[in-house]
Amino acid sequence: MALSNIRIVLVRPTHPGNVGATARAMKNMSLRRLYLVAPEKFPSSMATDRAAAATDVLESAVLCASLDEAIKDCHLVIGTTTRSRRIEWPTLDPPTGARRLVEGAGKGPVALLFGQERTGLLNEELDRCHAMVTIPADKEYSSLNIASAVQILAYELYRARLVEAVTPRVMEGHEGRPVSQEDMHRFYEHLEKVLHQVGFLDPENPRLLMRRLMRLFNRAELDDNELNILRGILTAIQKYHDKS
Amino acid sequence: MALSNIRIVLVRPTHPGNVGATARAMKNMSLRRLYLVAPEKFPSSMATDRAAAATDVLESAVLCASLDEAIKDCHLVIGTTTRSRRIEWPTLDPPTGARRLVEGAGKGPVALLFGQERTGLLNEELDRCHAMVTIPADKEYSSLNIASAVQILAYELYRARLVEAVTPRVMEGHEGRPVSQEDMHRFYEHLEKVLHQVGFLDPENPRLLMRRLMRLFNRAELDDNELNILRGILTAIQKYHDKS
Numbered sequence: 001m002a003l004s005n006i007r008i009v010l011v012r013p014t015h016p017g018n019v020g021a022t023a024r025a026m027k028n029m030s031l032r033r034l035y036l037v038a039p040e041k042f043p044s045s046m047a048t049d050r051a052a053a054a055t056d057v058l059e060s061a062v063l064c065a066s067l068d069e070a071i072k073d074c075h076l077v078i079g080t081t082t083r084s085r086r087i088e089w090p091t092l093d094p095p096t097g098a099r100r101l102v103e104g105a106g107k108g109p110v111a112l113l114f115g116q117e118r119t120g121l122l123n124e125e126l127d128r129c130h131a132m133v134t135i136p137a138d139k140e141y142s143s144l145n146i147a148s149a150v151q152i153l154a155y156e157l158y159r160a161r162l163v164e165a166v167t168p169r170v171m172e173g174h175e176g177r178p179v180s181q182e183d184m185h186r187f188y189e190h191l192e193k194v195l196h197q198v199g200f201l202d203p204e205n206p207r208l209l210m211r212r213l214m215r216l217f218n219r220a221e222l223d224d225n226e227l228n229i230l231r232g233i234l235t236a237i238q239k240y241h242d243k244s
Numbered sequence: 245m246a247l248s249n250i251r252i253v254l255v256r257p258t259h260p261g262n263v264g265a266t267a268r269a270m271k272n273m274s275l276r277r278l279y280l281v282a283p284e285k286f287p288s289s290m291a292t293d294r295a296a297a298a299t300d301v302l303e304s305a306v307l308c309a310s311l312d313e314a315i316k317d318c319h320l321v322i323g324t325t326t327r328s329r330r331i332e333w334p335t336l337d338p339p340t341g342a343r344r345l346v347e348g349a350g351k352g353p354v355a356l357l358f359g360q361e362r363t364g365l366l367n368e369e370l371d372r373c374h375a376m377v378t379i380p381a382d383k384e385y386s387s388l389n390i391a392s393a394v395q396i397l398a399y400e401l402y403r404a405r406l407v408e409a410v411t412p413r414v415m416e417g418h419e420g421r422p423v424s425q426e427d428m429h430r431f432y433e434h435l436e437k438v439l440h441q442v443g444f445l446d447p448e449n450p451r452l453l454m455r456r457l458m459r460l461f462n463r464a465e466l467d468d469n470e471l472n473i474l475r476g477i478l479t480a481i482q483k484y485h486d487k488s
Contacts, residue, residue, distance in 0.1 A: 025392055030382040053385060094399075136402055138274040141297060144395075148269055151392040152399050155338075158380055200480035212473060220464040229456060236444035237481055 005105035006157065007033040007062075008150060009070050011125055012116040014040045020050030020058065021147030022114075027054035029154035030161075034061040035070040035111070050147075067113070067125055068185065074111045075178030076104035076221070079121050079129040080149055082142040089132040090219055097133035098156035099163070107178050112153060117146050127211055128181065130218040176223030187227060188214055194234045197241060249349035250401065251277040251306075252394060253314050255369055256360040258284045264294030264302065265391030266358075271298035273398035274405075278305040279314040279355070294391075311357070311369055318355045320348035323365050323373035324393055326386040334375040341377030342400035343407075356397060361390050420467030431471055432458055438478045441485060 008026055013019050019042060023034055034057055036042060042063065051058045064070040071077050078097055079089075092100065097112075104110040113129065115121035126132070135152055137144060144152075192210055195201045201209060222230070252270055257263050263286060267278060278301055280286055286307065295302050308314040315321050322341055336344065341356075348354040357373065359365030370376070379396055381388060388396075436454055439445045445453060466474070 021389065021392075024389060027385050028381050028388050028392070052389070053387070135399070136406060137272050138402075141271050143297070144272050145265065145268060145296070148265075148272070148392065148395040151388075151395055155379070155396050158382075162380065195477065195480075198477075198480045198484040200477050209473065212470065216464055216466065216470050220460055222460065226456065226460050229453065233439065233442070233444050236439075236442045240442040240485070 002105055003030060003161075004033060005109050006031060006101060007035050007070075007074070007109065007111050008154070009035040009037060009067070009111050009113045010039070010146070011037045011067055011113060011121065012039070013114075013146065014117050015146075016041050016044035016047040017050045018117065018145065018147045019044070019061075020047035020052075020054075021145075022150045023047075023051040023057040023061070024054040025147055025151035025154050027057050028151075029158040031154055031157065032057055032060070034058070035064055036061050037064045037067050037070050039063070067128060068181070071111045071113075071128060072180065072182040074109045074181050075107065076101065076110040077113065077129050077181060078111070079113045079115070079126055079132050080135065080153065081115075081120055081132055082135050082137045082144060082149075089126060089129060089215060091132045091134050094133055094135055094153060094156040095160065097131065098153065098160035100131065101157060102160040104178075108180075112157075114146055114149060123211070127214055130221060176225035179222050179224055179227050183224075183227060184218070184222070187217075187231060190231060190234050194237055197238065246349055247274060247405075248277060249353045250275060250345060251279050251314075251318070251353065251355050252398070253279040253281060253311070253355050253357045254283070254390070255281045255311055255357060255365065256283070257358075257390065258361050259390075260285050260288035260291040261294045262361065262389065262391045263288070263305075264291035264298075265389075266394045267291070267295040267298040267301040267305070269391055269395035269398050271301050272395075273402040275398055275401065276301055276304070278302070279308055280305050281308045281311050281314050283307070311372060315355045315357075315372060318353045319351060320345065320354040321357065321373050322355070323357045323359070323370055323376050324379065324397060325359075325364055325376055326379050326381045326388055326393070336375055336377050338377055338379055338397060338400040339404065341375065342397065342404040344375065345401060346404040356401075358390055358393060420469035423466050423468055423471050427468075427471060428462070428466070431461075431475060434475060434478050438481055441482065 008031060010019065010022060019039060026034060047058060048055055078101060101110050101112060113121060115125060133153065135144060135149060191213065252275060254263065254266060263283060270278060291302060292299055322345060345354050345356060357365060359369060377397065379388060379393060435457065
């Protein structure tokens with residue numbers, strides 16, 4: 001299993017100590033690929049202190065200006081939360097989420113996202129996710145330290161790999177190759193354009209409908225053949241319009 | 245299950261930040277009973293900072309001069325380690341250790357021990373344990389931060405309690421009601437009609453494409469809201485055609 005295909009993405013982390021502690025938590029569980037989206041302060045001596053013997057993970061961290069940049073080549077993106085959300089995403093418990101990621105890493109890059117300390121993942125960040133992992137926690141005090149959340153998921157990823165090593169992989173029933181987030185993003189843009197064209201999007205609130213459609217198609221985890229079919233349908237609708 | 249019967253014991257912790265982070269990790273997982281054996285510095289502002297909203301757990305921590313004092317009324321004592329030991333104790337994985345502790349807590353006080361940051365539990369401390377829990381970790385860098393180790397075990401204790409209460413259900417992430425096969429059949433007929441209209445179906449082999457699309461949408465397991473959105477899009481495409 002290609003461990004280098006699993007990346008941990010911290011989105012807008014504010015506290016350097018947490019970034020360092022995340023690097024350590026990762027290395028303890030054999031994970032090395034840390035992506036930092038617009039960190040408030042990096043590098044930082046506090047991050048280095050808390051990283052202990054995992055400064056190599058910190059030093060090789062990939063700095064990104066946006067979340068899209070961090071996940072553009074990923075075919076599976078899973079977000080983390082301890083709270084339930086208004087619009088529900090498919091929600092997995094940590095062992096199930098870890099299993100999905102380990103299976104996905106066999107095919108190409110996958111990402112596990114952690115939101116900013118105070119806010120968690122924002123809605124537009126959640127829109128990038130195929131599924132959410134919820135860490136079960138105390139009803140009245142569910143806000144885990146972010147490096148602690150990374151530690152729990154990194155531990156579950158380590159355990160999932162141990163299981164994977166001795167268990168045959170479950171076939172997903174896809175013929176084609178997995179699809180990158182970048183390709184999905186282009187598909188969603190195309191879809192939105194066509195929906196505008198045929199007058200289906202509510203001009204008052206176009207995002208809500210798009211969010212629901214993105215959730216639906218993310219859940220289906222399209223392969224490249226299927227994406228080509230859907231793109232072809234959208235193009236046919238546009239051509240049909242141009243002719244008439 | 246008497247949660248107050250589960251105590252977390254830190255043996256000679258040297259870093260106040262770790263004590264505070266331990267308190268937070270515990271409270272996040274509904275644990276409140278922290279015992280500190282000869283801490284190097286306590287109380288401390290750094291412990292309070294890292295405890296975040298778990299200062300109540302810190303304030304009610306029980307200070308002990310010796311390990312024996314901390315566990316004297318316990319009928320089950322489990323130690324933690326990430327390394328294998330020369331003299332072998334019965335060694336449990338974290339879920340099994342957590343289950344033992346949760347079961348034991350039904351009968352009276354039980355303790356989970358964490359050794360000093362640098363040394364771990366010493367042999368004379370291990371002698372007090374009925375069993376050891378080993379956290380699986382990277383072979384070359386197995387030394388977890390102590391509060392991270394507490395977080396993983398506290399999480400497993402929380403999960404063990406959930407299993408004890410009811411078997412946890414995996415949320416599927418749907419708001420709406422499930423869709424009948426009959427409704428899906430009508431949707432596919434509608435889809436096929438529109439695809440004919442926009443000239444997308446291959447007249448030589450229309451079934452192959454439809455079969456692929458059916459597989460895709462079946463896999464997504466639509467709810468009734470989502471089906472209504474998709475039917476609405478198809479109708480909008482048809483209306484758009486009638487207008488033009």
